[in-house]
Amino acid sequence: MILFKRILSQLHRYVVWALVSALICGFVFFRVTDAKKEKKITIYARVPSVSCEELSLELEKNKPEGIKLINVHHFSYDLFGMDVFESGDVFIISKSDAELYRANLCEIAGRGENDLIIDGKVCGWLFYDAESRSCPASSYFDFTFYEGDGYANEDYYICFNKDSVHIGDINGSADDAAIQTAEHLLSLK
Amino acid sequence: MDKQIIELYEKDEPCLLEKRARIWRAVALGVAFLTLTVCVLLVININRFHFNKELAAAIAVCTVGGWTVISLMHFPAGDSHNEARHAKAILEAERETVPGKLTVTDERIYIKKAVTMRKVLVENGEEKKSLWINERKLGAVKGLETKTVYAANGFVAAVEV
CATH class of the missing domain: 1.20.5 (Single alpha-helices involved in coiled-coils or other helix-helix interfaces)
Incomplete structure (x- = not known):
């Protein structure tokens, strides 16, 4: 006691x-x-399924100069929170999401005829083609759609946050590491 | 008749108790160092993809380690230090001679929440005086017919049989 x-x-x-x-x-x-915003790239993917850890590690194998971390986050709820647009550099989103959140996306240089064009401006590069059901980095993404999962079988695009500090001359950023990372992502199998 | 005086406190008792306190403090320091080492290893081997699990493990190790250090510093180390201070005070105080037979009661108090004292009554005919005795020292006087009790600051320091 x-x-x-x-x-x-x-x-x-x-x-x-x-x-x-x-x-x-x-x-x-x-x-x-963690690292400061200037030293990391953050990718938000609003897709049915993505292997965040494996994809981060793969993208970090060829990190742009000056970048310490590349984080991949999967988005599974309907609304984009404000912190996504504060912290995100690259978005992998559906065409309908891109049109809904166009005000947060920046105009970029076109890559080809399949680019996403909103209000006459190129706002995204094709990532998942709904017609052929194919995408680059397919070993990291799963575009299988189930009824009621909140995802539709439509085209998905890589878009960039207009406030990112890694999109080079588009908004006067110090580097274009987000663009480089996206191009690396598009080259993956 | 030869009188025999039984001293309850030895001259080197405060030193021995302080030494025991130092040993316990050294053990606490060892536990603190071990906890820090484990935490540093956890930080070095962080996998940011298992962040939550590894953070929980680090917090658990750090918390339990800290609690162990606090307990060691306060209980065995603190208790030994307090007992040493008590013994030193008894040895340095002036003694009071209280003739009579010593009877131990069940009443207890705790000095500095660590040293347990039992109340004793020294009876000499009509006179009765109450003193306190360190419960650890009771074995030395149990069953003895005391003639005189030597007290210091109200505590039994020695008995004459």
Whole structure:
């Protein structure tokens, strides 16, 4: 009983230490695993399925100069949150999503006749062709559509965030690492 | 008749207790170092794709390690240090002679929440005086017919049989 009381008398120290420990570990882990916006490329893919970890590792094999991390995030809910447009550089989205969020996308140089054109401007490069059901990097993406999963069998495009700091002359960014990464992605099998 | 005086506190007792406290502090330091090493290894081997699991493991290791250090520093190390201070105070204090037979009661108090004291009554005919005795030292006086009790600061320091 006395031992229990003595332990209780130190309870405040145990609680404080638990909080301090969580804060310190969280801070250290975030600092080690993350990088500043200028040093990383963030790709958001609103597609049925994508192997985020494997694709990140593959893209990092040929990282653009000055880039430490390439993160791939899968989007599985309907609404684009504001943080996506603050943190994302590259989007892999359907044609209908691109038209819905056109205000957040930038005009880019065209690659071919299959480019996404919105309001007379090239806004995306074809990634998944709905007619032939094919896409590059097919070992990392699965475009199988199920009823009610929120995805439609339509064309998907690679688009760029107009506020990205990695799109070169388009918005005066210091580098065009996002463009390079997207081109690398399109070259994958 | 030869009188025999039983000293409850030895002269080197404070030193020995402080040494024990230092040993426990060294153990606590060892645990702290081990915890830090494990955490550093976890950070070095971070796989950002298993971030949540690895962060939870690091927090668990850090928290449990810290709790162990706090417990070691407060309980065995702190207790030994407090006992050393108590013994030193008894040895340095002036003694009071209380003639009579010593009887141990069941009443207890805790000094600095660590040192357990039992209340004793020293009876000499009509006079009764209450003192406290370190419960660890009870074995030395159990079953003895005391003639005189030597007290320091209200605590039994020695007995004469």
